Amino acid sequence: DQQVKQNSPSLSVQEGRISILNCDYTNSMFDYFLWYKKYPAEGPTFLISISSIKDKNEDGRFTVFLNKSAKHLSLHIVPSQPGDSAVYFCAASSNSGYALNFGKGTSLLVTP
């Protein structure tokens, strides 16, 4: 069963606008959440993370928001740039194993 869900397979945004990627999870034992970015023919690369004790983490143009009660997190990219076009994976882990549970990914296209 899919414990991490990304319900939007794709998203298209104009350059300079905000990109919002969403993620839901079902396992209440998850306490660490991450976003990975993947370009074709490359492995995923770590982008940003958030611990369950926080509700927001910001790194430059990237901000991740966590709503524990709703079991929902989102990634905001502001402003979006064409180089941000990639597949974004939401992932979650718990301190029982550290392995990552991934969503199916959202393909972001930023158009000039």
Next chain:
Amino acid sequence: EAGVAQSPRYKIIEKRQSVAFWCNPISGHATLYWYQQILGQGPKLLIQFQNNGVVDDSQLPKDRFSAERLKGVDSTLKIQPAKLEDSAVYLCASSRPQTFGEQYFGPGTRLTVT
């Protein structure tokens, strides 16, 4: 620092044949993971090593898949015999011991089983 190395990058085999993938993690990373990513899906953990010991192999199809990490550094993942549904990208990742999440991935091996 050098990243996670994997080889080969691409492999095409016929069903019922065997295949092996190799991974060299980042120096000093004690934890090593093998993931399987089927087209359109997110990566799924197959096996996790801590040094040369197995931490989690609950999702490894043990009737056909095997993995080892001798000397706690390099690792190999083997499939024998391969099935059509094994067509996927096999990703190796490594991380520092007992750290949350931040895993470093190699470029993957794309396996096609015909």
